[in-house]
Amino acid sequence: MNPKANLEKRLKNLTEAFENLDKFIDGLGINIPNMAKDKITGLLKSKDITQLMDAIKESRPPxxxxxxxxxxxxSSLINAMFGSYLAKTSPVEIGTTETQQFNYVKDGEVLFEILDTRGIKESSTNDSQTAESALNEAIEQFEPDAFILIxxxxDRSSSLKEDINYLNTVRNMINSKLPIVTVINKIDELEPARIKDANEYSSKKISNINLKAQNVRVTMIEEEIENVHVIPVSSYIEWTHETPEELSWEKQAQLEIEFDGRYNIDELVDFLEDNIDLKASIYLMMHYKIDQAIRKIANKFVKAFAGIAGAVGLSPIPLSDIYILVPLQMILISLIAYLNGIILDAKGVRDFFIASGGVAMLGVGLRFVAQQGVKLLNITIPGVASAISGGIASSGTFAIGKGAISYFIDDLTMEETKKNMSRDQQDYDSGNEV
Ligand SMILES: Nc1nc2c(ncn2[C@@H]2O[C@H](COP(=O)(O)OP(=O)(O)OP(=O)(O)O)[C@@H](O)[C@H]2O)c(=O)[nH]1
Ligand SMILES: [Mg+2]
Known part of the structure; x- marks a missing residue:
C-alpha cells in the first residue's frame, strides 16, 4: 500500500476506535476504576478531540x-504547492467578472477548489458596480477557507492597496475571521536575479526579500487591515517541457521538475494548514507531503490532549489525578505510535513511559510513581493523593506527546527524546510551544 493509503487506513481505524472508547481503554491492558474510566471517556469526548476526529473523518479539499x-x-503557485503540473477541470466562468472557478486535480483526485480572479479592475465590463457585486456574490457562494492575494x-503598491481593501471588504461580508495571505511571488527576480536555486540565495538577496516583505507589511498596516499574513515566495519551476501550457492535459500530468527554484512554499502551506477549517487543513496535510502529515496530525493530537489534561484537576473526583492522567497519556502515546504504523501493547507504552522519564514530568506525586516503576503502572495506585496542578498536567502531557513523536515518528534515540522533552515542557510552560 502507498504511504498515503496507509495513513488513511490508520486514521480510519483510529476514528473507529474512538467511537468505542471503553473498548479502546480496555485494550490498554491497565486496570483502572470505572469512575476513572468514565472520566477519561468524558475528557476524550471534549470539543477539541471530537473536532479533530470529525475533521479526519470528513476531510475535504480546501x-x-x-x-x-x-x-x-x-497557476504557477498552485503547481508549486504540489510540485506537479496539475490539471484543471474546465473552468466555470462567473458572469462577466473574468473570474473562473475550477478544481485542480491529480490522479483523478481533487486537490483544491479555486476561485481564480484577476479582481474587479481588470473586468471587461465598463460597469464596475455590476462587476463588483457579481464577484462578491461568487465569492460568497464559494465559501472560501482563505483568500490568497498574489x-x-x-509591483507598485497602489494596485496592492486597492486589491487588499477589496478583499478585506469581502472578507468582512462573509466571515471576518477568514485568513488573508498576501503572497509576494517571483521573489527570485529580486537582485541578484541570476541566483535561482533557493539553497544558494546570498545574504544580499535574502535581505532584499525581507525588505520587500516588510514594505508590503507596512502597506497592510497603513491600510489598517488586520490579520493579513505576508509571505514572500518563488514558484519558479522549469518542467521537462518548455511550454507546458501547450500540451494536452495527459502530457501535462507526466511532466517532471527539471529545475526546482521554489522558495518558502512550505511556509505558505504551513500557514494555511494552521489557519483554515480543520477539515480542509487535514486534507491539505494528507496531500502535501505525506511524511510531514503524520507528524502534523500527531502534533494536533498532542495539543488537544495537553488541553484536556489541564482540565483533569478542575473537576475533583475522589480519585488521584494520576488515575486519569496516566491512562490519558498512555492513550496519547499509543495513538502517536500507531499513526506511524507501530502497534504498541500495554507493555510497550509503559516501557516508553518509564524510559523517557515521562512520569517524572508530572511532579512530586508521579515521581513516586516513577520510583515504583512497572509494578505501579500495572495499575493499582496506593493512596497517592496527588493533586496535580492543571499547568503541570498540561505541560507534562504535552512533553510526553512530543516525546512520543520524537521517538516513534522521528526515530530519535531515547537520550535525544528526553532532551527534547524537557525543552518542550519548558517551552510549553513559557507559552511558546510549537
Ligand atoms: N521567475 C519566476 N517566474 C514565475 C514565477 N511564478 C510564475 N512565473 C512565470 O510567470 C508566468 C505567468 O505565470 P502564471 O502562473 O501563468 O500566471 P497566472 O497568474 O496564472 O496568469 P493568468 O492565468 O493569465 O491570470 C509564467 O511564465 C510563469 O512561468 C516565479 O516565482 N518566478
Ligand atoms: Mg492562471
Missing amino acids: RFVIMGRTGVGK TNAS
Whole structure:
C-alpha cells in the first residue's frame, strides 16, 4: 500500500476506535476504576478531540480565492504547492467578472477548489458596480477557507492597496475571521536575479526579500487591515517541457521538475494548514507531503490532549489525578505510535513511559510513581493523593506527546527524546510551544 493509503487506513481505524472508547481503554491492558474510566471517556469526548476526529473523518479539499492580475503566477503557485503540473477541470466562468472557478486535480483526485480572479479592475465590463457585486456574490457562494492575494516583487503598491481593501471588504461580508495571505511571488527576480536555486540565495538577496516583505507589511498596516499574513515566495519551476501550457492535459500530468527554484512554499502551506477549517487543513496535510502529515496530525493530537489534561484537576473526583492522567497519556502515546504504523501493547507504552522519564514530568506525586516503576503502572495506585496542578498536567502531557513523536515518528534515540522533552515542557510552560 502507498504511504498515503496507509495513513488513511490508520486514521480510519483510529476514528473507529474512538467511537468505542471503553473498548479502546480496555485494550490498554491497565486496570483502572470505572469512575476513572468514565472520566477519561468524558475528557476524550471534549470539543477539541471530537473536532479533530470529525475533521479526519470528513476531510475535504480546501477552497481558496486566489486573486492577482494576469501573469502574476496564480497557476504557477498552485503547481508549486504540489510540485506537479496539475490539471484543471474546465473552468466555470462567473458572469462577466473574468473570474473562473475550477478544481485542480491529480490522479483523478481533487486537490483544491479555486476561485481564480484577476479582481474587479481588470473586468471587461465598463460597469464596475455590476462587476463588483457579481464577484462578491461568487465569492460568497464559494465559501472560501482563505483568500490568497498574489503580488509580484516588482509591483507598485497602489494596485496592492486597492486589491487588499477589496478583499478585506469581502472578507468582512462573509466571515471576518477568514485568513488573508498576501503572497509576494517571483521573489527570485529580486537582485541578484541570476541566483535561482533557493539553497544558494546570498545574504544580499535574502535581505532584499525581507525588505520587500516588510514594505508590503507596512502597506497592510497603513491600510489598517488586520490579520493579513505576508509571505514572500518563488514558484519558479522549469518542467521537462518548455511550454507546458501547450500540451494536452495527459502530457501535462507526466511532466517532471527539471529545475526546482521554489522558495518558502512550505511556509505558505504551513500557514494555511494552521489557519483554515480543520477539515480542509487535514486534507491539505494528507496531500502535501505525506511524511510531514503524520507528524502534523500527531502534533494536533498532542495539543488537544495537553488541553484536556489541564482540565483533569478542575473537576475533583475522589480519585488521584494520576488515575486519569496516566491512562490519558498512555492513550496519547499509543495513538502517536500507531499513526506511524507501530502497534504498541500495554507493555510497550509503559516501557516508553518509564524510559523517557515521562512520569517524572508530572511532579512530586508521579515521581513516586516513577520510583515504583512497572509494578505501579500495572495499575493499582496506593493512596497517592496527588493533586496535580492543571499547568503541570498540561505541560507534562504535552512533553510526553512530543516525546512520543520524537521517538516513534522521528526515530530519535531515547537520550535525544528526553532532551527534547524537557525543552518542550519548558517551552510549553513559557507559552511558546510549537
Ligand atoms: N521567475 C519566476 N517566474 C514565475 C514565477 N511564478 C510564475 N512565473 C512565470 O510567470 C508566468 C505567468 O505565470 P502564471 O502562473 O501563468 O500566471 P497566472 O497568474 O496564472 O496568469 P493568468 O492565468 O493569465 O491570470 C509564467 O511564465 C510563469 O512561468 C516565479 O516565482 N518566478
Ligand atoms: Mg492562471
